[in-house]
Amino acid sequence: MRVIDVDGSVHTFGTGENGPTVTIRIHDKALHRKLFLNPELAAGEAYMDGSLTMEDGSTIYDFMYLFSVNRAPLGANPVQGVLRKFWKAFRRRQQQNSVERAKRQAQHHYDLSTDLYRLFLDEGLNYSCAYYRRPEDTLEEAQDAKLTHLVAKLDLKPDMEVLEIGGGWGSLAIRMAQAGARVTSLNVSPEQVRIAQERVDAAGVSDKVKFVLKDYREYSGKFDRVISVGMMEHVGIGHLDAYFGKIREVMSDDGYAVVHSIGRMTPPGTTGPFIRKYIFPGGYVPALSEVFASTERLGLWVCDAEILRLHYYYTIRDWRIRFEANREAAENIYDEAFCRMWEFYLCAVELGFLHGSNMVFQLFLSTERDAVPIIRDFIQDNERSLNGLD
Incomplete structure (x- = not known):
């Protein structure tokens, strides 16, 4: 995955040897923290409002597919573990x-x-x-x-x-x-x-x-x-x-x-x-x-x-x-x-x-x-x- 940041700098993750390259652009610096704290919601909302866009022919499906095949390491993120526990604790209230x-x-x-x-x-x-x-x-x-x-x-x-x-x-x-x-x-x-x-x-x-x-x-x-x-x-x-x-x-x-x-x-x-x-x-x-x-x-x-x-x-x-x-x-x-x-x-x-x-x-x-x-x-x-x- 290639990430073009707000200032134009490019960050590359992974070797690109085992699959396609997906390029995204971040248009709002506030997304750094939002994506770290709640990536699924923040990515969806950013894509909706245009503060996260796909570049170089990449599509939203390509982007989500890349994350989908990397579920295991992403799931090991300690912040995500805390979020999942929080959501589970309150799920009955959310589903009243x-x-x-x-x-x-x-x-x-x-x-x-x-x-x-x-x-x-x-x-x-x-x-x-x-x-x-x-x-x-x-x-x-x-x-x-x-x-x-x-x-x-x-x-x-x-x-x-x-x-x-x-x-x-x-x-x-x-x-x-x-x-x-x-x-x-x-x-x-x-x-x-x-x-x-x-x-x-x-x-x-x-x-x-x-x-x-x-x-x-x-x-x-x-x-x-x-x-x-x-x-x-x-x-x-x-x-x-x-x-x-x-x-x-x-x-x-x-x-x-x-x-x-x-x-x-x-x-x-x-x-x-x-x-x-x-x-x-x-x-x-x-x-x-x-x-x-x-x-x-x-x-x-x-x-x-x-x-x-x-x-x-x-x-x-x-x-x-x-x-x-x-x-x-x-x-x-x-x-x-x-x-x-x-x-x-x-x-x-x-x-x-x-x-x-x-x-x-x-x-x-x-x-x-x-x-x-x-x-x-x-x-x-x-x-x-x-x-x-x-």
Whole structure:
């Protein structure tokens, strides 16, 4: 890495023998201390306001990739160790997601212009990990495969009642309704519900899908199936029992739930300061040990667990490439600082799935040990049927 300082002096770090050279320029002397004390947040904010720029053809992705492959020595920085302990000590306070606060935080991210999301998502506006059978699959193919995979896991029968916790822009609700289910979809984002209702109407399944503008804690009922995709990351560590408790409450005795969420393969940690401040306030990616501790406390059977390791890396890779190709259009919707924030966010999360500890898990949860078929063959059988291959 080459650093061009405020006074024009150049500092070089590393030999450059084992990878590309990345050049950055610092435009503000105050960044020296900020980057030392809180590099992740300070680097992101400096890139947003232009006090840190990329030079000589380097990109923000190049810069973050360089740091990503040097995680071990960077993690040994004693200042970072103190910061991590501080963040962990206060993480429950940072994630005190009351019903009203959770709604505000979700709207902070999901009530952005849908036109922004159309610039980098697939046509179905699926904003969660896709299912890549091959790394070269298109985003559309992988998201379609994800919907098929989830519906296959639900093992739906005609007129089954399904509760969806966190409905997004409606793609999964549409797919479940097309499979014959009656869907109640919870969402706290008015903008998402508006678009989702339009899409449900256009798909001709409005008689089978009902959207409800409520937090999961505000809704009750009994359902044959419960599904939650990309929602648990917003719950917060102090609310996992409430989340799984609600799933237990609304499941029929012979029903089961499918939960799809980002997780980490490392011990419990914290949410990075940039993501926490600018992207997902109140969010937290739980360790599997935290998830299973909660299901144990609530007496839930974890009937199956599938770990998707690289799928979200491929997904966000495709999102980032599409956003870069449509950056000018994004700037017309918001501004340059917003685009830089979004670039930093997409690069950070992509590399977190490539070199970091992040992955995605899909769980089957039930109150009865035999609610889910005892072997997995039914998933593949259902997928073949849904794909017209039977």
